[in-house]
Amino acid sequence: VIDEPLREAAEIAGDRWMLLALGALIDGPRRFGDLVDDLGGIAPNVLIDRLRRMERHGLVGSTLYSQRPRRFVYDLTDAGRELAAILPALSAWAAKRRGEEPPRHTTCGTPLEVRAWCPTCATIVGTSANVDEVRWV
Amino acid sequence: VIDEPLREAAEIAGDRWMLLALGALIDGPRRFGDLVDDLGGIAPNVLIDRLRRMERHGLVGSTLYSQRPRRFVYDLTDAGRELAAILPALSAWAAKRRGEEPPRHTTCGTPLEVRAWCPTCATIVGTSANVDEVRWV
Numbered sequence: 203v204i205d206e207p208l209r210e211a212a213e214i215a216g217d218r219w220m221l222l223a224l225g226a227l228i229d230g231p232r233r234f235g236d237l238v239d240d241l242g243g244i245a246p247n248v249l250i251d252r253l254r255r256m257e258r259h260g261l262v263g264s265t266l267y268s269q270r271p272r273r274f275v276y277d278l279t280d281a282g283r284e285l286a287a288i289l290p291a292l293s294a295w296a297a298k299r300r301g302e303e304p305p306r307h308t309t310c311g312t313p314l315e316v317r318a319w320c321p322t323c324a325t326i327v328g329t330s331a332n333v334d335e336v337r338w339v
Numbered sequence: 340v341i342d343e344p345l346r347e348a349a350e351i352a353g354d355r356w357m358l359l360a361l362g363a364l365i366d367g368p369r370r371f372g373d374l375v376d377d378l379g380g381i382a383p384n385v386l387i388d389r390l391r392r393m394e395r396h397g398l399v400g401s402t403l404y405s406q407r408p409r410r411f412v413y414d415l416t417d418a419g420r421e422l423a424a425i426l427p428a429l430s431a432w433a434a435k436r437r438g439e440e441p442p443r444h445t446t447c448g449t450p451l452e453v454r455a456w457c458p459t460c461a462t463i464v465g466t467s468a469n470v471d472e473v474r475w476v
Contacts (some may be wrong), residue, residue, distance in 0.1 A: 204362045204377055207433035208426060212362075215429060218353030225341045225349075240341055260436075285432050289345060290455075291425050292352060296344035299397075299418060305455070312459035318427070318442070319456075319463055322449035326456055326463070 214259050219244055219252045222277070224286040227262065231277040257311060261285060351396050352422060356389045361423040364399065368414040381459070398422060457468055 208319040215221065219241060225233055237249060237298035253276060254260040264274040278286060294304050294314075317326040331332035352358065356378060363369055363377035374386060390413060393399040398419035401411040415423060431441050431451075441450040454463040 203366060203388035204359055204433055205430060207437060208362050208430040209359065210437070211429035212355045212358040214433070216353060216355030216358045216398035218349045221349040221353045222346065227342060281432075281436060284435075287424050287430050288432075291428070292343060292348035292366065293345040293382050295418075295422050295425075296351070298421070300344060300347070302344065307457040307460060307464055310459050311456065312457050313453040314457055314464065317454055317456040317463070318451040319454040320444035320447065320449050320451055322447050323444060326454075327444055328450065 214261075215288075217252065219248060220256060221289070221292070223249075223252055223256065224261070224282065225289050227278045227282070228286045228289065231265075231275045233275050235268070235274065237276065256282070298309060351398075352425075354389065356385060357393060358426070358429070360386070360389055360393065361398070361419065362426050364413060364415045364419070365423045365426065368402075368412045370404070370412050371410065374413065393419065 222241050222244075223319075225238060226237055232240065234246075234249070234253075238244060238246060241249065253262060253264070257264060259281075262276050262281055263279055264276050267273055267275050290305065298304055306313055319325075320327055343417065359381075360374060362384050363374055369377065371383075371386070371390075374390075375381060375383060378386065380433060390399060390401070396418075398417055399413050400416055401413050404410055404412050435441055443450055456462075457464055
């Protein structure tokens, strides 16, 4: 099903460099030059374009840290951090394809899965067995 | 952090039309013409390109259903279905931005969250409180 939110999310998140920039910023603020290095292979003008788009969409904030030359440090907003929450699932998916080890539960070694969680009832919902438990409003 | 799996996942999933095609195929097989309609606004040659890429990456399989004219029906593979599992999280993220209702637990009405789940221990792991419980190998 393609609903309006998914259409909007795909327009924002459906970009390779944007996803990698989220991954680079997930551990804290980065300067422009750091990001160029992190995203090895990105042309500086492409990175400028993506950072502008991310600022416009409210995913990233920038702070001037040098007047001359004018240089900025970039940081995720709350909305950016929430979007970045999908990255471990993406990474785990690709790791599995590559025949690499998925993230495992330290206690028992079982590969972890991604599930919808109700913090009030402290229960998982929306597995194939009880998918009608989830109300998509 | 940008690891190799994330780099690969971003290269595959970092495309607006690809994400929307996953969303359109999540409920079952679709013909080419169905997908053009579902993805309202996509140019047929762009859709052909994306479906070829998805087949090459093993996300989609195609079956001939008419010899003349030659027409195909497309369906997700297991790998495609696993990647499509991130779509509800993307959709929920965008719904929240739009001030719309997030998916809720039918039983109690609480907005659902996305969590890592250990099927063996039947417990969630990797919340900020116990993030060291997850071993990223």
